[in-house]
Amino acid sequence: MSKKVLVLADVRRQKLRNVTLEMIGAATRIADGGEVGVVILGKDIKALADGLGNYGVDVSYVVDSAELEHYNPSAYRKAFMEAVRDFEPSAILMAHSAVGRDFGPVMAARLGAGQVSDIVDIEGEGDDLRFVRPIYAGKAFTKVRIKQGTTIVTVRPNNLTPAEAGVGKAGTVKELAVSFEQPDLATMVREIVEKANTGVDLTEAKVIVSGGRGVKDASGFEPLKELADLLGAAVGASRGACDAGYCDYSLQIGQTGKVVTPDLYIACGISGAIQHLAGMSSSKVIVAINKDPEAPIFQVADYGIVGDLFEVVPMLTSEFKNV
Ligand code: FAD
Numbered sequence: 001m002s003k004k005v006l007v008l009a010d011v012r013r014q015k016l017r018n019v020t021l022e023m024i025g026a027a028t029r030i031a032d033g034g035e036v037g038v039v040i041l042g043k044d045i046k047a048l049a050d051g052l053g054n055y056g057v058d059v060s061y062v063v064d065s066a067e068l069e070h071y072n073p074s075a076y077r078k079a080f081m082e083a084v085r086d087f088e089p090s091a092i093l094m095a096h097s098a099v100g101r102d103f104g105p106v107m108a109a110r111l112g113a114g115q116v117s118d119i120v121d122i123e124g125e126g127d128d129l130r131f132v133r134p135i136y137a138g139k140a141f142t143k144v145r146i147k148q149g150t151t152i153v154t155v156r157p158n159n160l161t162p163a164e165a166g167v168g169k170a171g172t173v174k175e176l177a178v179s180f181e182q183p184d185l186a187t188m189v190r191e192i193v194e195k196a197n198t199g200v201d202l203t204e205a206k207v208i209v210s211g212g213r214g215v216k217d218a219s220g221f222e223p224l225k226e227l228a229d230l231l232g233a234a235v236g237a238s239r240g241a242c243d244a245g246y247c248d249y250s251l252q253i254g255q256t257g258k259v260v261t262p263d264l265y266i267a268c269g270i271s272g273a274i275q276h277l278a279g280m281s282s283s284k285v286i287v288a289i290n291k292d293p294e295a296p297i298f299q300v301a302d303y304g305i306v307g308d309l310f311e312v313v314p315m316l317t318s319e320f321k322n323v
Helices: 018-031 072-085 098-111 218-231 239-244 274-280 309-321
Strands: 006-010 036-041 059-064 091-095 115-118 122-124 128-136 139-143 151-155 173-176 207-211 232-237 264-269 286-289 303-306
Touching: 006 018, 006 072, 006 173, 018 072, 018 091, 018 122, 018 151, 036 072, 059 072, 072 098, 098 115, 098 151, 115 128, 207 218, 218 232, 218 264, 218 309, 232 239, 264 309, 286 309
Parallel strands: 006 036, 006 091, 036 059, 059 173, 091 151, 115 151, 207 232, 207 264, 264 286, 286 303
Antiparallel strands: 122 128, 128 139
8 A cells, every 4th residue: 555655854064965865765665656755954955855856756845944953853843743744644764863863752752653763674565564673783683564553764874775866756845834932942952063074974984994992092093094085985983992082982883873884894903892893784895904813803894804904004095096
């Protein structure tokens, strides 16, 4: 039976992040011939709705307001509910990002909906869809089937096939006027303190060069950054490296850090603790550089290099320069 599926666009700095197209692709599959809607919330974001019909979107809802410039659960809920009332979705998709992790449960409670978090795949067809999500820190996968009611799904970026242009639907755009008055808003964002731009976004990066306690100190990240710059990669880290003060916690990958799924993950001086694997083991190709041949990271690595990272990484950089 066809369904109506609503996607919350993942907007960062007035741009749609890649996961939005991945969700539109998934929504089209879940809808099974039914309608796909997209909700775009933010400030100065109207233009983002242009052309989404070409990716298969039937209706785009836009709420453009200063109150939505930064994520605020109360303001988001108010705006999103306007679209929900109009569209009446049977499933809602949002990114498994900092926003989606918070807003999914907010909407699930509001709608009395069931939630499936952090999906990495969808199996089956029609009414027999199963959402695949990792459990036990990525050691196993569970397949969840929702039998009734509205479903809220959060989608791990970089795993599902993005929708492609060329569908050629006209697609309608509906601008919703929502007024945000203070008594409605339980929380207010007073100030955003932005980190200095650290280059490629970790959660969207196709290649990540990551360092652990083996880099020895903050300057030990320099050869990794050089390799990353050459490859157009993001730099990540283990919690060991963050705890030791070698880098900022915003780089931490793992169970209590970011979850990443790049095409290539290069782990340098990282032992491969289960909590680190939870954040990166679904990377498509894993290369491990470690001087200990018994390091657990080699059990998940596709390619292992036993050696000193301070010799191996500069060697890789100079080889890549010649490619
Ligand atoms: P180590 O385990 O000390 O490994 C360093 C590695 O570097 C060793 O294998 C060593 O052989 C190698 N090495 C040393 N020198 C060199 C060299 N010159 N060249 C090559 N190799 C070298 N960890 C995370 O990463 N992410 C998380 O999100 C996370 N969450 C956690 C949550 C909880 C509740 C707990 C309890 C722990 C969590 N941890 C997390 C910590 C995790 O258990 C490990 O302690 C941590 O991942 C270890 O970091 P590491 O691999 O950098 O350090």
